[in-house]
Amino acid sequence: MSELLFREDAYLRDAEARVTSHTAEGGIVLDKTVFYPTGGGQPGDSGKLRWAGGSVSIATAVKAGHDDVALVPAEPVPLPPVGAVVQQEIDWERRHRHMRVHTALHLLSVVIPLPVTGGSISAEKGRLDFNMPDAPDSPEALQEALNALIERDLVVHEKWISAEELAANPGLVKTMSVQPPTGSGDVRLVAIGKGARQVDLQPCGGTHVARTSEIGGVRIGKIENKGRQNRRVNLHLEN
Numbered sequence: 481m482s483e484l485l486f487r488e489d490a491y492l493r494d495a496e497a498r499v500t501s502h503t504a505e506g507g508i509v510l511d512k513t514v515f516y517p518t519g520g521g522q523p524g525d526s527g528k529l530r531w532a533g534g535s536v537s538i539a540t541a542v543k544a545g546h547d548d549v550a551l552v553p554a555e556p557v558p559l560p561p562v563g564a565v566v567q568q569e570i571d572w573e574r575r576h577r578h579m580r581v582h583t584a585l586h587l588l589s590v591v592i593p594l595p596v597t598g599g600s601i602s603a604e605k606g607r608l609d610f611n612m613p614d615a616p617d618s619p620e621a622l623q624e625a626l627n628a629l630i631e632r633d634l635v636v637h638e639k640w641i642s643a644e645e646l647a648a649n650p651g652l653v654k655t656m657s658v659q660p661p662t663g664s665g666d667v668r669l670v671a672i673g674k675g676a677r678q679v680d681l682q683p684c685g686g687t688h689v690a691r692t693s694e695i696g697g698v699r700i701g702k703i704e705n706k707g708r709q710n711r712r713v714n715l716h717l718e719n
Contacts (some may be wrong), residue, residue: 481547483512490579490687494569499560507542507550508559514570515541517549521599521606522578522686524552527570531560575687577603580695580717583636583688584626586672588715589654590680591625592616596655597710605701605716612711615703622713623700633693634673639681640666646683654682
């Protein structure tokens with residue numbers, strides 16, 4: 481099982497690890513990793529691995545089996561041998577932008593309190609699809625409300641509950657198409673705000689900024705019709 485260092489500290493940029501195996505597809509599995517694997521609409525991290533006698537650029541990270549993370553080389557080069565100690569380093573600028581967009585999308589689901597049917601994240605923008613029969617009357621009002629939440633500088637933190645507690649509180653799950661994993665113990669919730677200032681709480685395995693002010697300004701982009709009751713709302717980072 482790969483120890484998920486990004487789960488313990490989303491701001492960790494590098495760490496030492498040991499190679500435990502190679503996948504059939506040429507991925508590199510480490511005993512612990514700072515690389516977030518593709519999932520929940522968030523892309524896998526890119527970066528670099530270095531070891532005595534070599535290095536390799538990492539294009540992305542993916543889940544390998546149930547418990548491991550495989551780092552995918554950007555080009556076909558010799559891999560570090562099993563047992564080798566490596567220094568791993570993520571592309572921090574790209575990851576941090578993913579964190580900003582991801583947290584902003586959680587807030588978008590607050591200002592549009594409707595079931596989410598899909599979503600995606602990139603370093604420049606993100607989008608959520610909503611079960612929304614009619615387009616919003618005022619995208620400008622949405623943007624204003626969203627930026628007002630960001631400017632409140634709310635703390636972003638995690639909580640853990642059991643699968644049984646989640647089943648007893650189905651309203652915590654905003655996504656219609658993807659259900660949170662419940663087969664491996666407790667479920668991670670991401671909360672925005674604490675106590676009376678809490679504005680959002682939902683299951684999520686992604687990486688987020690520590691406070692909403694770190695997101696910076698955002699802009700609501702195109703709102704697209706994706707079906708009779710489906711609207712896609714695009715969101716862009718301003719810088």
